[in-house]
Amino acid sequence: xxxxxxxxxxxxxxxxxxxxxxxxxxxxxxxxxxxxxxxxxxxxxxxxxxxxxxxxxxxxxxxxxxxxxxxxxxxxxxxxxxxxxxxxxxxxxxxxxxxxxxxxxxxxxxxxxxxxxxxxxxxxxxxxxxxxxxxxxxxxxxxxxxxxxxxxxxxxxxxxxxxxxxxxxxxxxxxxxxxxxxxxxxxxxxxxxxxxxxxxxxxxxxxxxxxxxxxxxxxxxxxxxxxxxxxxxxxxxxxxxxxxxxxxxxxxxxxxxxxxxxxxxxxxxxxxxxxxxxxxxxxxxxxxxxxxxxxxxxxxxxxxxxxxxxxxxxxxxxxxxxxxxxxxxxxxxxxxxxxxxxxxxxxxxxxxxxxxxxxxxxxxxxxxxxxxxxxxxxxxxxxxxxxxxxxxxxxxxxxxxxxxxxxxxxxxxxxxxxxxxxxxxxxxxxxxxxxxxxxxxxxxxxxxxxxxxxxxxxxxxxxxxxxxxxxxxxxxxxxxxxxxxxxxxxxxxxxxxxxxxxxxx
Numbered sequence: 001x002x003x004x005x006x007x008x009x010x011x012x013x014x015x016x017x018x019x020x021x022x023x024x025x026x027x028x029x030x031x032x033x034x035x036x037x038x039x040x041x042x043x044x045x046x047x048x049x050x051x052x053x054x055x056x057x058x059x060x061x062x063x064x065x066x067x068x069x070x071x072x073x074x075x076x077x078x079x080x081x082x083x084x085x086x087x088x089x090x091x092x093x094x095x096x097x098x099x100x101x102x103x104x105x106x107x108x109x110x111x112x113x114x115x116x117x118x119x120x121x122x123x124x125x126x127x128x129x130x131x132x133x134x135x136x137x138x139x140x141x142x143x144x145x146x147x148x149x150x151x152x153x154x155x156x157x158x159x160x161x162x163x164x165x166x167x168x169x170x171x172x173x174x175x176x177x178x179x180x181x182x183x184x185x186x187x188x189x190x191x192x193x194x195x196x197x198x199x200x201x202x203x204x205x206x207x208x209x210x211x212x213x214x215x216x217x218x219x220x221x222x223x224x225x226x227x228x229x230x231x232x233x234x235x236x237x238x239x240x241x242x243x244x245x246x247x248x249x250x251x252x253x254x255x256x257x258x259x260x261x262x263x264x265x266x267x268x269x270x271x272x273x274x275x276x277x278x279x280x281x282x283x284x285x286x287x288x289x290x291x292x293x294x295x296x297x298x299x300x301x302x303x304x305x306x307x308x309x310x311x312x313x314x315x316x317x318x319x320x321x322x323x324x325x326x327x328x329x330x331x332x333x334x335x336x337x338x339x340x341x342x343x344x345x346x347x348x349x350x351x352x353x354x355x356x357x358x359x360x361x362x363x364x365x366x367x368x369x370x371x372x373x374x375x376x377x378x379x380x381x382x383x384x385x386x387x388x389x390x391x392x393x394x395x396x397x398x399x400x401x402x403x404x405x406x407x408x409x410x411x412x413x414x415x416x417x418x419x420x421x422x423x424x425x426x427x428x429x430x431x432x433x434x435x436x437x438x439x440x441x442x443x444x445x446x447x448x449x450x451x452x453x454x455x456x457x458x459x460x461x462x463x464x465x466x467x468x469x470x471x472x473x474x475x476x477x478x479x480x481x482x483x484x485x486x487x488x489x490x491x492x493x494x495x496x497x498x499x500x501x502x503x504x505x
Contacts, residue, residue, distance in 0.1 A: 036260075036500040038251050041074045041140050042180050042209065043161070043221035044173040044232055046150075052168035055091035057103055058160065060123035062146045064088055065131060066100065066110055068117040069161050069174055071220070077122055077145075077159045077174060079135040083109055088121060090162050092169050098162055114164050120174065122159035123148045141176035147235065154234040156183070163220070172221045181205050181246045182238050187231045189471050191242035197474045198245035199484035203497065204469055205230060207253040207263040210500065254488055255498040256288045263492060264289065268307055269470035270299050270388040270462025273491065278349040278356055279374040279387075279467050288492045289467055291351035296480050297473035299461050304472070307462070311383040312394070312455045315339035318383075319362065327378035331368055338362040343391050343456060349373055354387040354466060374465040380458060389460025468492065 047053055063084040067077055085102045093099040093111060098119045100110040112119040122137065123146030131137075137144050140158035148156050158175030175183075184205050185191065185198060208230065213222040215229060223229040253260045264276075276289035284290070299307040313321070318340045322332040340362055346369065347357030354373040361367040370379050373387035380391075462470075469491040477487045485497050 034504055036210065036503055036505060038501050039139060039141065039176050039178050041076075041158075041174055042177050042213070042223065043074050044175060044180060045170075045216055045219060045221040045224040046160075046173050047169075047171040048165070048219055048221070048224075049170075052165040052170050054168050055089055056160075056162070056169060056171055057087060057089040057151060058121070059087045059149045060146055061086060062124045062126065063129065065122045065124050065128065065137075065145075065159075067120055067122070067159075068112070069120045069159065071116050071118055074174060074222075076136040076138045077120055077140060078117075079131045079137070080110075080133050082124055082129050082131065085109060090119075090121070090169060092164050092167060094167075096164050098164065098169065118161045118163050118172075120159045120161045121148075122146075123157070139176050140174050141179050142235070150234070152233075153236070155236045156234040173225075177206065177209060178246055178250055179235075180209065180232065182243050183234045184230045184232045185246065186237035186239065186242045187233050189475075191237060191239040193475055194478035195241065195245060196482065196484045196487065197478035198242055199249050200469075200474050200478070200487040201265075201471070202246045202249045203252050203254055203484065203488060204263040204265055206249070206251075206500075207260050208265075210253060211260045211262045249484070251500050252497055253500045253503065254288075254492055254495045255503060256286075256492070256495050258503065260500070260503055261288055261492060261495060262286060263469065264465070264467050265469035265471060266462075266464025266466055267470070268299055268386075268462045268464065268472040269294050269297060269466055270307070270386060270460065271295070271297055272352045272388070272466075273468065273470060274349060274352045274354050274373055274387070274466035276467050278352070278354065279372060279465050281372045281375075288495050290493050291349070292491060292493065294470055294473040294490075296476045296482075297470055298476050299472065305463075307472070309385055309458075309460060311458045313383055313458075314455055315341065315363075318456055321382055322360065322379070325382065327381050328370065328375060331370065331379070332360070335368050336360070336362045336366050338364045338366075340456065342393075345391060347371075349387075352388065352466065355389060355391070356387070358391070374467075377465065383456075383458040384460060386460050386462035386464060386466055388462045388466060389458055392457055392459070394455045394457060 063082060063086060065079050065082050067079040069077055087103050088109065089101045089103040091099050096114045098112045098114060099108060101108055125144060125146050142157040145157050145159065148160060150156060156173055157179050158173055161172040161174055163170045181202055185201055189201055209223060212229065216222060216224055225232040254263050255261065271294055273292050273294060275284065275291045276286055277284045301307060316339045319336060319338065323329060323336055326332065340360060342361045344359045345355055346359050348354065349356045355376050356373045357371045358376055359367055359369045370376050377384055377387045474487050477490065488497065489495055
């Protein structure tokens with residue numbers, strides 16, 4: 001239950017339904033409680049920072065409720081009045097005043113002075129068109145608000161909060177957690193995937209949302225709508241099946257030691273996930289994000305996206321990329337000054353075999369070391385979809401083989417092409433140092449390449465950082481008949497599934 005005291009100062013001037021100016025200050029005291037509430041509201045950044053726009057037009061078939069939301073609050077949408085205008089255009093009129101216009105007629109519907117409260121608009125529902133000043137909507141869900149169509153043709157429920165930003169405006173979606181999840185699921189995975197995979201993902205998204213809700217606190221909202229947090233684009237792609245998966249797991253989260261977990265996920269693991277500390281550094285502090293084998297993930301299925309991949313690049317193109325577009329360009333720029341001569345794998349993660357460390361050297365002998373597997377992936381992201389890979393140069397070795405008729409024949413062994421049977425199964429040959437190491441009955445010996453190409457080859461499996469839940473692994477587990485609880489527990493070691501209303505914040 002919420003205990004809130006508020007002091008509200010309101011000035012409303014009405015000029016025959018033309019100009020309405022609102023100025024207000026709200027001071028909120030108290031606590032939202034010790035435990036999470038069922039289906040709390042979320043503030044999701046849609047347009048903000050350098051992306052601020054001069055104006056923003058939306059439409060609603062049911063008209064709009066115009067009102068305000070406390071700058072540092074997400075508990076409710078306070079109503080001022082209803083307008084039957086099916087379109088509104090919001091812009092910054094200067095001096096912290098937001099102007100709301102009917103774009104079809106040019107009539108000014110409202111002018112609002114931004115302060116401790118931010119102007120907001122919600123698509124009206126048939127049941128609440130009669131709300132007026134002093135009324136409030138507490139749960140910003142599709143049950144209590146209609147749908148707003150954006151310029152990008154996205155369909156959002158809840159309310160849009162508008163804030164002045166320089167000469168433009170920022171837009172934030174105030175929306176219930178469950179409706180937010182419904183706008184994430186069909187964009188992060190397919191809404192046609194098996195039911196248990198969609199249920200598992202609903203719980204993962206809910207857990208991540210609550211655990212990471214302070215990620216953009218400095219910017220005045222909880223999560224952004226990009227893959228920096230979770231990709232969210234509203235209800236346009238949602239289906240009855242995807243909505244049902246969310247509804248059937250309402251308020252459920254993954255929990256470890258009585259805390260909601262940081263349920264990170266990625267597209268495909270390539271058969272094994274990564275320890276969080278091997279990916280991002282530091283010590284193992286989250287045991288539920290430990291490396292696990294994913295034997296049911298069919299990452300080698302022909303034609304499957306985000307599975308097996310091979311990319312090659314010349315030494316000159318690689319130098320240009322590393323010092324220009326790479327996600328780690330600042331590490332290379334000013335330290336490398338010529339074509340890349342070698343990439344040496346200095347360390348692999350002990351549990352997953354992901355590349356955890358590399359040393360890149362140019363032809364003038366300058367070197368740069370990169371540590372942690374996700375930093376390695378970021379450094380080579382144009383050519384590497386995952387650190388679950390091998391990096392080598394295009395090389396050939398002369399091999400003498402005895403055929404069934406006892407004839408000695410020559411056969412080239414090509415790096416990355418010829419398959420070799422090892423203790424771990426069939427794999428391609430990847431002699432990164434230009435030597436092929438062979439174990440015989442007389443011991444080990446090395447054969448140097450007789451022909452070495454100049455290109456670097458990135459040969460791997462999986463897509464993403466590899467930590468936590470693999471979306472394609474989840475898909476394959478659901479096809480194999482696993483229930484969503486078992487899928488989540490397979491990826492997040494030692495967790496339980498609990499109601500958020502029983503979890504302390």
